[in-house]
Amino acid sequence: MDCLKMQKAAEHNMNIHPMWQGPLAVPGGDRQSPIDIIQRKSVFDSELKPLVPDYDPDTCQQMWNNGYSFLVEYDDTTDKSTLKGGPLQDKFRLCQFHFHWGECNDWGSEHTVDRRLFPAELHLVHWNSDKYSLFEEAVMEDNGLAVIGVFLKVGKRHEGLQKLVDALPAIRHKESIVEFTRFDAACLLPSNIDDYWAYHGSLTTPPLTESVSWIVMKQPIEVSHDQLAVFRSLLFTSAEEEVQKSMVNNFRVQQPLRGRTVRSSFSPFLQEAPSAEDKHSH
Numbered sequence: 011m012d013c014l015k016m017q018k019a020a021e022h023n024m025n026i027h028p029m030w031q032g033p034l035a036v037p038g039g040d041r042q043s044p045i046d047i048i049q050r051k052s053v054f055d056s057e058l059k060p061l062v063p064d065y066d067p068d069t070c071q072q073m074w075n076n077g078y079s080f081l082v083e084y085d086d087t088t089d090k091s092t093l094k095g096g097p098l099q100d101k102f103r104l105c106q107f108h109f110h111w112g113e114c115n116d117w118g119s120e121h122t123v124d125r126r127l128f129p130a131e132l133h134l135v136h137w138n139s140d141k142y143s144l145f146e147e148a149v150m151e152d153n154g155l156a157v158i159g160v161f162l163k164v165g166k167r168h169e170g171l172q173k174l175v176d177a178l179p180a181i182r183h184k185e186s187i188v189e190f191t192r193f194d195a196a197c198l199l200p201s202n203i204d205d206y207w208a209y210h211g212s213l214t215t216p217p218l219t220e221s222v223s224w225i226v227m228k229q230p231i232e233v234s235h236d237q238l239a240v241f242r243s244l245l246f247t248s249a250e251e252e253v254q255k256s257m258v259n260n261f262r263v264q265q266p267l268r269g270r271t272v273r274s275s276f277s278p279f280l281q282e283a284p285s286a287e288d289k290h291s292h
């Protein structure tokens with residue numbers, strides 16, 4: 011059933027956004043994203059340490075509609091908001107976060123777990139400031155980027171997310187931008203950030219470069235249906251366009267694993283134990 015859902019989701023996606031319609035300059039590599047994470051095939055790695063996000067809300071600057079998603083952007087000219095630890099050897103700077111979502115709650119995430127789709131997925135994008143001096147440089151290089159993926163599931167209203175949701179009507183149209191400050195991106199992380207999957211992949215939007223250390227959180231965050239409905243009220247189109255198009259299904263179709271290993275920071279043998287997700291909530 012999920013297979014069918016995924017196929018349907020993919021069809022909706024291909025029908026809607028112009029970005030995926032024309033011929034794409036896909037690098038043709040073997041490390042593309044997103045992927046389906048198959049839990050029984052992921053390999054527990056005791057070397058995968060806890061993640062250390064250290065974000066300064068004062069580096070938050072603005073929010074804009076880029077015609078495909080909405081981005082919350084951070085000042086990344088200094089090491090004030092960084093990510094270390096986990097699978098990372100270097101220090102990475104937070105530059106932006108954004109989401110991918112579906113037209114309904116049945117699909118919308120880019121990654122899936124055992125083919126389970128989530129209604130949305132958050133991506134916190136960081137670049138390696140130990141090795142590179144600009145995002146534009148890091149994006150082309152191996153080990154240049156680290157992206158944290160967080161699944162969103164429907165449940166209780168998320169208080170941290172609400173500040174974003176309240177600002178969205180101001181950037182309904184493509185290319186609109188508003189000042190957005192003092193937002194602590196850490197409030198969008200799940201309560202358990204120690205359990206995650208890690209693999210080498212790519213950006214899921216052009217330039218699709220294979221520069222990303224992916225860190226996909228096991229525990230989803232809970233958001234309300236109404237909050238997701240506000241995401242869906244955004245538009246792919248600018249104010250001048252005659253036919254307005256809802257910003258939905260802004261995810262890339264899944265890519266083959268091609269022999270890559272997905273590592274997990276947690277032991278799969280403990281999978282059946284009650285998860286932190288059930289015990290704690292936002």
Ligand SMILES: [Zn+2]
Binds near residue numbers: 133214
């Ligand atoms: Zn993304």
